[in-house]
Amino acid sequence: MKYFVNIAASLIVLIIVFTAIIRVQNPTSSPFEKGWIKFAEWPKALFKAKKHNISMEVAPTRKPRLTFVEKEAQLRMFAPDLFGNFNENDWQKFWTIIYEPVKDKEGGFTVKRYRTKEEIEGILTARYPDPFSYLKREHWAVFWHDIVGLNLQEEQSSEQ
Numbered sequence: 001m002k003y004f005v006n007i008a009a010s011l012i013v014l015i016i017v018f019t020a021i022i023r024v025q026n027p028t029s030s031p032f033e034k035g036w037i038k039f040a041e042w043p044k045a046l047f048k049a050k051k052h053n054i055s056m057e058v059a060p061t062r063k064p065r066l067t068f069v070e071k072e073a074q075l076r077m078f079a080p081d082l083f084g085n086f087n088e089n090d091w092q093k094f095w096t097i098i099y100e101p102v103k104d105k106e107g108g109f110t111v112k113r114y115r116t117k118e119e120i121e122g123i124l125t126a127r128y129p130d131p132f133s134y135l136k137r138e139h140w141a142v143f144w145h146d147i148v149g150l151n152l153q154e155e156q157s158s159e160q
Contacts, residue, residue, distance in 0.1 A: 049109035056101055056112045062150070064099040074147045079131040097123050098148060117144070 065071070072091060075083040086094070098120055101112040115123070121140060125132040135143065144150055 045107045046109055049106065049111050053110075053112050060101075062099055062101075062114050064095060065149075068095060071147065071149065078143070078147055082128055082131060097127075098150070 068091065072083070072086075076086075097115070101114050103110045104113055105111075121132070
């Protein structure tokens with residue numbers, strides 16, 4: 001620890017001396033001006049990403065229900081061939097696709113976000129082609145609003 005403090009103090013003295021030499025040669029310039037701006041942007045972006053992730057954990061905009069029993073019964077009626085055979089693990093995976101945030105890289109930092117309606121529809125269609133690949137726009141609207149109970153259009157417009 002003693003060596004670390006000595007090295008840090010020496011570096012600070014070198015930076016001050018270097019800055020003084022540059023200032024004497026050209027009083028209007030600052031040797032680290034652009035470097036300091038870039039350095040200041042990094043902690044700001046880190047703070048913004050951490051703040052966003054914490055706010056998503058504390059107050060999520062897409063809150064899962066306490067129980068999905070009623071919704072699961074509606075889904076069993078919606079597509080009995082698929083959802084009639086679901087066990088607890090299958091239901092957990094299904095609801096995770098809709099409600100859980102995913103992690104993205106933004107500016108070099110991991111930021112949580114919710115999947116868009118189109119992403120969820122694509123995942124459901126890929127995982128469960130029967131019945132989701134046959135759904136038209138009006139069927140998806142019924143699925144989202146009446147069965148799942150989410151209005152993703154309002155949610156996406158409020159995030160922007």
